[in-house]
Amino acid sequence: MQRSLILLKPDCxxxxxxxxxxxxxxxxxxxxxxxxxxQVTPELSRQHYAEHVEKPFYQSLEDFITSAPVVAVALEGLEAITVVRDMLGATNGLKAAPGTIRGDFSSSRQMNLVHASDSPESAERELNLYFQPNEFCEYSMNLTPFMRADDE
Structure with missing residues (x-):
């Protein structure tokens, strides 16, 4: 099982x-x-996008992510990080395949609706930025046996 952070961004x-x-x-x-x-603050934006803070495009990224509320979501599942990123499609909505979230709803590189963790290390760091440990809800779904085999 993996956990991944997704952010439904201001455009979403x-x-x-x-x-x-x-x-x-x-x-x-x-x-x-x-x-x-x-509401993402400039401080949280700088923590989240730490690797981009010194890049020329950072200020427009911060302006966008702080412009309206976001929805932070912790998702869990088998290979959740890869599954989520495959479902999103290419970062640039114009290049994302039809059937993916960005392919169906986005036509922009920046206004691409959703951020998703790109590795287990990023997921752990990002989840810790947006959630306290007591904010995760552990529960069993009754339909799990119909979604995957016991040995998966």
Whole structure:
């Protein structure tokens, strides 16, 4: 089992696509174990995008991510990090394949609706930025045996 952070970014919230996108992750069998709407502050933006702070495009990235609320989601499932990133499609919505979230709803490189952790290390760091340990909900779904085999 893996956990991944996704952020439904300001464009997703403003376009009222929260439910549409969350339903895709649930339909895939990923389990929501943490969920909250927050306003990203400049400080949190700098922590989240630490590797980009010194780059020329950083200020526009911060301006965007702090422009409206985001929905922080902790997803859990088999190979969750790869599964989520495959479901999102290419970062640039114009290049994302139809059927992916970005391919179906985005036509921009920056306004691409969703951020997702790209590795187990990133997931751990990002989840710790957005969630306290007591904010994760551990629970069993009754339909898990119908979603994957016991040995997976």
């Amino acid at each position: 919230v403003q376009r009222r696509l929260i439910g549409e996108i969350l339903s895709r992750f649930e339909a895939k069998g990923l389990q929501i174990v943490g969920l909250k709407m927050i």
